[in-house]
Amino acid sequence: MKFSKLVLPGITMIAVTYGFARFSFGLLLPGINESLEMSEFVSGMISSLFYLAYCFTIILSTVITSKEGPRRMIISAGLSAFVGLLLMSIAPNEWVLALGVLLAGGSTGLVSPPYGAAISLWIKENKQGRANTWINSGTSFGIVLSGLGAIILAPDWRLTYLIYASLTFLILVWNFRAIPKVGASSSLVFKKGNLSIRGVKGAIPLTLASLTLGISTAAFWTFSRTFIEVTGDYSAWQLSGFWVIIGLFGVLGGFSGSLIEKVGLPLAYKLGSLSIASSSIILSFAPENLLMTYLSAGIFGCSYIFLTGVLLVWGIRVFITNASLGIGVPFLLLAVGQVIGSLFAGMFIEVWGYVLSFILYGIIGLAASLIGPKRTA
Template structure:
């Protein structure tokens, strides 16, 4: 299959599930709280459903993709995102909102593993690393769209979600037409039933690195906007602009596959983890000057997508006969780490302050640097 024929619809599906269905929620939440009269506790509980749904469905998606191939899960991801966005747009109360959030969050877990399998089936071996990382960078395009939506459509959050739902449906139709069934247009047959990590060389370092990286990035995803809002006198469009910067620079992370090929996996991992750590440390020194938080957002956006791309390449090299497992395991552990990291960050911020918490999370990111692949091998 031609590289762009799979990568372009794949990147847009990741943009819809991660960017529109998942990350847009935090930007629109203040207006939703006001409309639905939700307390901070209730909105926090609803937000946690994204992570819960993600952790469950990425396991399901990995199993089904391994046994049946990628098409069914890719279509299911699009349907789940579309249904979730529609429910959020029309929700009359917090219960329907929670159901919409569950479906929207589920779409992200459903989407990630099957694209790794699709790439291993239909993309040439020497192009698979680049294909994985460019599809993964679709998250950045989705974040940019969600940030722009927050700037121009925030008072009309229902209309915003309805527009997102329409875009997602069109992307679903595109993928439905493009993704072939297993056994067609492929010289590589799907290997079924290989779901064990036992005896797989390099699996344990991959697991621990993904978990620690998830913890180290949680504070930024969850509390960075709240931090700068408290630290300085920013307008709504400047706060949303902070999010847009994360997405715009995240597009650069799509080059991680090419850089890994040139520099090696170990160098790419160390560069990414050190940069992620520096973004949190940089933000801990934030002030009323917009330059520091915006610079931090650019570094974080670029190297978060870069680093998840490195994890994709690392995972598919470790689980060389099962690409869906190679993507599912690091992304699952990344999400588990973010759940734990968010809970810990809230506790640290409540006990001390934002600056101290972000400094500590930067140090955790430095620790993650020590857990990467050694000398470009997978062990």
Template sequence: MKFSKLVLPGVTMIAVTYGLARFSFGLLLPEINRTLEMSELVSGLISSLFYLAYCFTIILSTVITTKEGPRRMILSAGLSAFIGLLFMCIATNVWVLGLGVLLAGGSTGLVSPPYGAAIALWIKEGEQGRANTWVNSGTSFGIALSGLGAILLTPHWRLTYLIYAIVACLMLVWNFQVIPKKETGSSKLMLKKGDLAIRGVKGAVPLSLASLLLGASTAAFWTFSRSFIEVAGDYSDLQLSGFWVTIGMFGVLGGFSGSLIERRGLSFSYKLGSLAIGSASIILAVTSENWLLSYLSAGIFGCSYIFLTGVLIVWGIRVFIKNASLGIGVPFLLLAVGQVLGSILAGLFIGTWGYAISFMLYGMVGIAAALMGPNEESKR
């Protein structure tokens, strides 16, 4: 299959599920809090549902993709995002909002493993690393679009989610038309003995620990960074939305992680990304009142997050070389587990110690994750 024919709809589906359905919540959270009168603890609990749903659906998606191929799960992801966004649009209480969050968050778990498998099936081997990292960068485009939407629609968060739902429906139709119905070469995806086992797989333990720590370290930034700068500084609505756009725009640079891995190696790339993502939270913790430095932290965070998820994809596929969907599923599952715990604790920590101390703590966790990276370069 032609590179762009698969990668472009993949980028848009990732943009919808991750950027619009999942991570836009942090941008819209202050207005949602005011409308539904939620505390910081409740906000943290609701936000953790994104990651909790992700944990369940990425396991389901990995197993089904391995057995049946990628088409069914990719389309299920688009449908889940569409319905979840509609529920979030009409939410009149935390229960309806929570249901929408579960469906929207679940869409991200459904979509990642099958797109990794689709690329393994239909993209030439020499182009697969680049295809995976660029599809993964769709998150950045979605975040940037959500920021632009907030600039135009603030404080109408219900209308925002309605527009996102319409976009999700359109991207679902596009993927329905593009993804082949018959899995040509799908014997590569047939479930074999040991394909879904991680015990004894060389490199699985450091990959899992690194993913867990990185997930925990990013949870506070995704959920509370916008609320942090709103409380800490004298920001206009345009500046607050611009902060989110900066995360997305700089995140596009993370799509070059595949190229850096080829030039400098997996270990170097991982350590660079971990140090950068930890520093982003620390910079915000000490400079939240300064819009220029806050935007700098947003840019570093956006770029390093997309960069690191690209690194984890390449690392995971190299560790689980016989199963591309498992290679994506394992690190992304552990990333989400870390974000579940990190999101719940972030709400508690912020309520107890305040934003600055909490963000400093989360930044230190990100820097500590650099110690868990690959020790040697694995080859395909």
């Protein structure tokens, strides 16, 4: 299969599920809080639903993909994102918003494992690492577009979500036409994967690293935009620009596959985890300084997408016989960590304030840098 025929629709599907349906919530949260009169604690609870839904659906997707192939789960992901975004756009209260969040968050869990399986099926082996990391970078493109949308449409978050839902439907149709059915070609037969992780060498460090990184990044995704808004004197376009910077620099994370090949997986992981820890700490010391906040956003965007690419490659190397499981395990644990991190972030901020809370999450990121793949990974 031609590289671009699978990778381009893959990038756009990741963009709408991760960028629009999941991570844009932090950008639009101040307007949602004001409209629905939600506290920081309620915001943190609802935000954790993104990750909670992800945890369930990534398990479901990994199992079904391993048995049936990737097409069904990719289409289900697009449908879930579309309905979730539509519900969020019309939410009259926090309960309907929470339902939309569950569906939107679930779409990201559904979409990750099947693309790994699709690449292993239809992309040549020497191009698979590049295909995986570029599809993964679709998150960044989605974040850029969500940031630009907020600048143009601010402060109408309902209209923003409605437009996101419309774009998601179009991309769902594109993927429906682009992803072939397993067995559509006589030369392609999907081999059912082994779902067991018992006794797999390297599985424990991978899961611990993913969990810790998930905790350390949760506060930034959910509350960084609100943090700089309440502590600094920024215009609406500067606040949205903060989000655009996260996405623009995240695109650089698409080169993680090339860097891993040059410096090795252990060093790539170490560089990424130290960088992501520094982003929270930098933001905590200078939230009122536009240059420093944008520097923090750039470091976070680049290092987050880079690290998810590292975890993706690390997972596939650990679970070498099952690409969907290799993606599902680290991404599941990353989401579990983000559930924990989001639940506590709202409470910490209400008790200690933004500065101390972000320093704490930066320290957790530093701890994550101590866990990584070995030279043999």
